[in-house]
Amino acid sequence: GESVGLHLPTLSVQEGDNSIINCAYSNSASDYFIWYKQESGKGPQFIIDIRSNMDKRQGQRVTVLLNKTVKHLSLQIAATQPGDSAVYFCAENKDSGYALNFGKGTSLLVTP
Amino acid sequence: DGGITQSPKYLFRKEGQNVTLSCEQNLNHDAMYWYRQDPGQGLRLIYYSQIVNDFQKGDIAEGYSVSREKKESFPLTVTSAQKNPTAFYLCASSPPRETLLAKNIQYFGAGTRLSVL
Numbered sequence: 001g002e003s004v005g006l007h008l009p010t011l012s013v014q015e016g017d018n019s020i021i022n023c024a025y026s027n028s029a030s031d032y033f034i035w036y037k038q039e040s041g042k043g044p045q046f047i048i049d050i051r052s053n054m055d056k057r058q059g060q061r062v063t064v065l066l067n068k069t070v071k072h073l074s075l076q077i078a079a080t081q082p083g084d085s086a087v088y089f090c091a092e093n094k095d096s097g098y099a100l101n102f103g104k105g106t107s108l109l110v111t112p
Numbered sequence: 113d114g115g116i117t118q119s120p121k122y123l124f125r126k127e128g129q130n131v132t133l134s135c136e137q138n139l140n141h142d143a144m145y146w147y148r149q150d151p152g153q154g155l156r157l158i159y160y161s162q163i164v165n166d167f168q169k170g171d172i173a174e175g176y177s178v179s180r181e182k183k184e185s186f187p188l189t190v191t192s193a194q195k196n197p198t199a200f201y202l203c204a205s206s207p208p209r210e211t212l213l214a215k216n217i218q219y220f221g222a223g224t225r226l227s228v229l
Contacts, residue, residue: 009152032216043116043202043220044155051215089154093216098143098162098206099170100218102154 012109019077021106023090026071032093034100035064035075039086047075047088077108085110115139118203118221124229125190125197133188133224135203144186145204145218148172155202161186190226200225 013019025033031052036044048059050066050073057064063076073090087107091100116137125131135144143162147155157170161180175194180186186205190197204218 034217036220041223041225043118043204043222046217046219049215049217091155098160098216099145099157100216102147102156104152104154 010107013080015110015112019080021075021088023073025092030092030094033073034091036089037086080110082110116221118224123226126229128192130191133201135186137205141205142208143206146188147202149200198228
């Protein structure tokens with residue numbers, strides 16, 4: 001089975017609100033995590049990453065939090081905009097290898 | 113204009129036919145990857161290649177084949193042995209890693225949607 005999973009398949013938020021997308025992983029050897037955004041009919045785009053020796057990393061309007069104790073990862077999007085509507089995937093890199101293991105994704109819908 | 117180019121955007125396969133999906137990158141990346149995405153699903157790794165003339169099977173390699181004769185190119189052939197080929201196929205590449213602890217950010221092409229006639 002998959003070792004990377006998302007708690008909710010869909011998330012609907014109002015424009016201007018903050019969004020939180022969650023991800024759980026089961027392999028304690030995972031040392032690097034990436035969040036991707038995929039718009040309909042397009043390839044995934046890199047958003048932000050975090051290494052396992054960090055708890056938090058911030059980008060432009062996005063923050064990733066990592067809780068290694070409970071093997072949980074979250075992506076927070078501040079002041080969500082209509083352009084943020086997409087499917088968001090977390091991916092883990094196990095044992096510093098080359099392959100990334102992707103979760104099934106959360107669909108974020110931003111309503112006006 | 114640097115990036116990863118996948119072609120064609122749409123492809124149709126007849127029963128018993130082999131088809132080849134193209135992936136070209138001009139980012140000077142060493143590693144390249146092929147993923148399959150089914151509706152409402154995440155990405156599953158088919159094959160990846162760390163260097164020219166070398167590649168490894170991913171989680172769902174059966175029914176697929178690849179080659180890596182050039183650094184820039186990593187074509188994927190969907191063979192007739194793949195009984196359920198309808199999916200969205202994504203190619204990715206990642207820059208050279210000086211150490212195994214270096215970041216492994218993969219950059220994706222726009223995808224090829226394969227359907228069966």
